[in-house]
Amino acid sequence: MKRRLIWWGTFLGGLYFFLEFVLPAEFGGDFDDHTVTAPAVVYDGTKFRMWYAGYPEDRRSYIGLATSADGQHWTKETPRGLIRTSTFNRGDYYGAEAPCVLYQRGIYHMWYVGWDFKERVHQLCYAQSRDGYRWEKCPLNPVVTVSKEPGKWDHSAIEGASVIWADGAFHMWYVGVLGSVGQVGYAVSDDGANWANRQLEPVLHNGENGSWDHEGITAISVLRQGDRYRMWYLGSTKEQLDPGKEDQSEIVRVGYAESKDGYTWEKHPGNPVFSLSYPVQGTGLVALQPVVESVGGSTEVVDEGRYVLVKLPKGKQTLLTVGSQEQAPDPGPGCVSRVAAWVGDFLFASRGFVAQFVNPPLRNPETLCVVKVGEEYKLWFSSAELGSFKKRAGKRIAVATSKDGLHWQTEPKGHAPRVVLDLGRPSRSTYLTKAQSTIGDWWNYAAAFAVGMGLINLSTMHGANVRRRKKGWGNSLAFFVSVILMFAVTLWYKQWEKHPQFITYSFNALFWYVYNPLGSTMFSLLACYLASASYRAMRIRNFESGLLMVSALIIMLGQVPTGAWFTRNAPSYLQIPTLAKWILYVGGNAAVRAVGFGSFVGGLAISLRIWLGLERGAFFDAKV
Amino acid sequence: MEHATVTVLVLIVIFSSAILYKILSAHAGKEIFIRKIPGIAALDEAMGRATEMGRPIVFSPGLGGVGQVQLAAIAVMAYLAKSAARFNTRILVPISDPTLYPVAAEVLRETYHSEGNPELYDPEDVRFFSGDQSVFAAATCGMIERERAAANFMFGSYGFESLLLAETGQRCGCIQVAATVDMFQVPFFICTCDYVMIGEELYAASAYLSRNPTYLGSLVAQDMGKALIMLMIIIGVVATGLAVHYGAKVDFNWFTALLGK
Numbered sequence: 001m002k003r004r005l006i007w008w009g010t011f012l013g014g015l016y017f018f019l020e021f022v023l024p025a026e027f028g029g030d031f032d033d034h035t036v037t038a039p040a041v042v043y044d045g046t047k048f049r050m051w052y053a054g055y056p057e058d059r060r061s062y063i064g065l066a067t068s069a070d071g072q073h074w075t076k077e078t079p080r081g082l083i084r085t086s087t088f089n090r091g092d093y094y095g096a097e098a099p100c101v102l103y104q105r106g107i108y109h110m111w112y113v114g115w116d117f118k119e120r121v122h123q124l125c126y127a128q129s130r131d132g133y134r135w136e137k138c139p140l141n142p143v144v145t146v147s148k149e150p151g152k153w154d155h156s157a158i159e160g161a162s163v164i165w166a167d168g169a170f171h172m173w174y175v176g177v178l179g180s181v182g183q184v185g186y187a188v189s190d191d192g193a194n195w196a197n198r199q200l201e202p203v204l205h206n207g208e209n210g211s212w213d214h215e216g217i218t219a220i221s222v223l224r225q226g227d228r229y230r231m232w233y234l235g236s237t238k239e240q241l242d243p244g245k246e247d248q249s250e251i252v253r254v255g256y257a258e259s260k261d262g263y264t265w266e267k268h269p270g271n272p273v274f275s276l277s278y279p280v281q282g283t284g285l286v287a288l289q290p291v292v293e294s295v296g297g298s299t300e301v302v303d304e305g306r307y308v309l310v311k312l313p314k315g316k317q318t319l320l321t322v323g324s325q326e327q328a329p330d331p332g333p334g335c336v337s338r339v340a341a342w343v344g345d346f347l348f349a350s351r352g353f354v355a356q357f358v359n360p361p362l363r364n365p366e367t368l369c370v371v372k373v374g375e376e377y378k379l380w381f382s383s384a385e386l387g388s389f390k391k392r393a394g395k396r397i398a399v400a401t402s403k404d405g406l407h408w409q410t411e412p413k414g415h416a417p418r419v420v421l422d423l424g425r426p427s428r429s430t431y432l433t434k435a436q437s438t439i440g441d442w443w444n445y446a447a448a449f450a451v452g453m454g455l456i457n458l459s460t461m462h463g464a465n466v467r468r469r470k471k472g473w474g475n476s477l478a479f480f481v482s483v484i485l486m487f488a489v490t491l492w493y494k495q496w497e498k499h500p501q502f503i504t505y506s507f508n509a510l511f512w513y514v515y516n517p518l519g520s521t522m523f524s525l526l527a528c529y530l531a532s533a534s535y536r537a538m539r540i541r542n543f544e545s546g547l548l549m550v551s552a553l554i555i556m557l558g559q560v561p562t563g564a565w566f567t568r569n570a571p572s573y574l575q576i577p578t579l580a581k582w583i584l585y586v587g588g589n590a591a592v593r594a595v596g597f598g599s600f601v602g603g604l605a606i607s608l609r610i611w612l613g614l615e616r617g618a619f620f621d622a623k624v
Numbered sequence: 625m626e627h628a629t630v631t632v633l634v635l636i637v638i639f640s641s642a643i644l645y646k647i648l649s650a651h652a653g654k655e656i657f658i659r660k661i662p663g664i665a666a667l668d669e670a671m672g673r674a675t676e677m678g679r680p681i682v683f684s685p686g687l688g689g690v691g692q693v694q695l696a697a698i699a700v701m702a703y704l705a706k707s708a709a710r711f712n713t714r715i716l717v718p719i720s721d722p723t724l725y726p727v728a729a730e731v732l733r734e735t736y737h738s739e740g741n742p743e744l745y746d747p748e749d750v751r752f753f754s755g756d757q758s759v760f761a762a763a764t765c766g767m768i769e770r771e772r773a774a775a776n777f778m779f780g781s782y783g784f785e786s787l788l789l790a791e792t793g794q795r796c797g798c799i800q801v802a803a804t805v806d807m808f809q810v811p812f813f814i815c816t817c818d819y820v821m822i823g824e825e826l827y828a829a830s831a832y833l834s835r836n837p838t839y840l841g842s843l844v845a846q847d848m849g850k851a852l853i854m855l856m857i858i859i860g861v862v863a864t865g866l867a868v869h870y871g872a873k874v875d876f877n878w879f880t881a882l883l884g885k
Contacts, residue, residue: 446723447689447722447723450721450722450723450725450726451722452722453722453725453726453752454719454722454725454752455752457725457747457750457751457752458751458752458753460747460748461748461751464748472770518758518762519756519757519758519759520758521758522758522759522761522762522785522788523758523784525788526784526787526788529787529788529791530787530812532791533787533790533791533794533812533815533816534815536794536815536816537814537815537816538815591807592807595805595807595822595823595824596807596823597850597853598823598824598846598850599805599823599824599827601639601824601846601849601850601853602692602823602824602826602827602828602846603692603693603805603827604636604639604640604643604849605639605643605827605842605843605845605846606692606695606696606827606842607692608640608643608644608842609838609839609842610692610695612644614647614838615695
């Protein structure tokens with residue numbers, strides 16, 4: 001009976017996991033169920049088309065298409081994605097994202113950020129389409145690559161572009177990144193694929209120290225109007241929002257710049273022109289935009305959201321102008337950074353607190369696209385903090401409008417911007433999906449009991465050593481002392497916010513200055529053991545070991561400049577760094593994958609045997 | 625967890641059907657040949673050596689909790705335990721994951737019991753050390769040196785501690801047999817161990833040792849699965865080569881597109 005129960009339990013559990021995870025995601029979900037970002041909008045006078053990047057959880061990004069009649073209400077056209085990553089590396093092996101689309105001479109041109117396999121960086125790829133649906137990737141991809149020179153401003157990545165057609169050529173402004181700092185570069189092309197005419201230096205720099213765009217430029221959108229070029233760009237900086245903590249938060253805002261020739265840009269003196277979050281000068285606090293809901297449920301919104309009514313402790317309240325330079329009064333201790341829970345657009349403070357002037361989740365725009373529609377400007381942007389948290393977290397797309405391109409507003413006023421393009425259907429396939437987290441929790445409970453059993457085993461063993469005064473019993477005593485000490489200190493440190501300073505010092509001392517260095521010491525032993533093992537084992541006894549030694553030599557030399565110097569006069573395909581890369585990424589990779597195939601099939605076989613109760617476990621003559 | 629694609633789902637169905645078919649045909653009495661795997665044949669040799677020297681053996685199932693790799697390792701441990709019970713040789717089992725600890729302890733106890741030598745079982749022979757790799761490595765190395773093990777078996781998943789354990793065993797003069805599916809640790813084992821089993825040879829060990837028809841049948845099916853994968857690779861290479869050569873004139877990308885779905 002017991003065996004039958006175990007068999008049925010194993011079978012049903014396996015069946016659940018099979019249905020939950022082995023069935024393709026397409027059975028129940030869309031390619032963009034996790035993130036929707038990077039809008040690229042084209043308006044042909046009657047219809048809006050938006051190409052955007054969608055991310056499924058744990059998988060590579062694709063580019064999809066949505067259409068709209070008014071720019072507010074969108075219909076997704078491609079639940080499976082439109083531009084998918086290339087099976088073989090053509091510059092977008094790991095992901096296709098951040099598209100920029102231009103309709104010119106009857107052809108849709110798209111430049112998108114592809115994550116390259118070989119170089120492991122973001123670079124720009126190019127594709128064409130006649131109808132916006134079927135795209136043909138350029139065989140020269142990636143068409144705009146990172147600079148090969150280390151330390152150059154665009155050496156780390158190319159993170160996006162904006163392209164217009166002017167004067168018989170394609171003009172591209174792109175975001176080049178070094179480290180984490182982005183600046184804007186400029187290039188011109190006749191055909192959209194060959195961008196040899198590329199400026200060596202950026203045409204728009206990040207801001208100076210302390211400015212709102214000091215940390216770099218992350219995205220751009222360029223329009224040409226008459227004789228001037230207009231650029232909207234995202235600039236980021238880090239600010240300390242909570243005076244009580246030293247942490248700095250990244251804040252991203254929209255800036256504006258103009259140019260007459262595309263090379264020389266002038267930033268607008270009123271920058272930033274748009275922000276989803278308004279840091280208030282003098283306090284480091286971030287205002288909401290702009291709803292505060294007081295305890296009791298009533299909503300206090302004054303003057304359509306331009307003002308925020310803030311209730312302070314002890315019955316005080318203040319009227320704060322959002323976005324202005326007015327200085328908020330010092331709210332007093334205990335008021336700042338009282339984090340409350342976000343539910344939808346409203347902020348709920350917990351009972352017993354007056355609605356606090358809190359740090360809400362920052363609504364940082366991540367990408368943007370500006371289009372002029374008639375006399376109005378529309379700015380589509382993505383952000384991770386749109387939409388209700390009752391639903392799924394993830395980046396979504398919203399829109400802001402402006403009459404002049406400098407003063408922007410979102411709808412509805414007084415609330416978080418409305419999402420115009422939401423996440424796709426979640427990629428789940430069975431009704432048991434909701435039970436997944438519960439099952440995961442129960443697994444954790446069981447694992448916790450197992451940890452307890454392990455501790456009991458350790459205690460029993462070391463206790464016996466101490467009791468019998470076995471050789472080395474002092475080490476066993478040290479085990480008890482260290483376990484009890486670490487447990488007590490960590491519990492006190494983590495469980496209660498307020499604790500004596502010596503507890504903080506003790507925790508830091510035990511964890512950062514004892515435990516971690518000991519682990520690093522064990523890791524560093526690898527260096528010695530590697531040397532001794534190699535010396536002992538690496539002897540050229542036959543052809544295979546000789547081949548191994550030559551390969552190892554090539555790979556080691558390929559990692560240092562000396563290897564490149566040795567073969568500097570050889571053809572590029574015979575140079576040591578090239579050979580080293582080939583051995584590692586082609587030859588070695590093939591061998592690893594070949595073994596991986598075998599392991600996969602073997603794992604599948606043993607899993608099937610366990611699931612169907614055919615696995616005899618450790619008893620080779622009795623069924624489990 | 626990443627969901628399968630349609631192609632992977634079809635492949636899983638094909639592989640599973642082949643495995644079940646071969647298991648049934650093995651049970652029907654069909655003779656199945658398995659080539660000799662040196663590492664597995666060395667298990668008895670190592671056990672014999674440890675018995676002669678009167679020293680214990682160390683069997684480490686590596687990192688990770690209860691999973692396919694660890695269960696395959698525990699199956700080999702049970703085989704060694706049967707031999708050990710006959711020859712009164714101790715087996716020391718260092719455990720990294722607490723969820724594996726009760727499984728290993730129970731298997732060892734039951735195996736000794738079934739061989740008629742229950743008094744050989746000592747609960748302290750199965751030792752949970754820590755889930756932390758560094759701690760596990762330090763404790764296991766210490767155990768190998770203190771107990772002066774004669775043989776060191778490392779079956780399972782390993783991280784950087786593979787070299788630490790293997791080199792310690794090498795210094796102590798242990799005969800060492802390793803088996804892992806982690807390709808990045810295989811070179812370390814090859815440098816330091818006497819016998820190494822790579823990838824699915826770990827899974828084949830239980831079939832090789834027991835000669836059970838179920839295991840033998842699934843082993844043959846695994847080979848069939850690998851042959852199918854090889855065939856797909858060859859077709860894909862040819863299709864891609866033709867696609868590159870003929871360009872847009874003829875569409876050979878259907879195969880690569882199929883794999884990508």
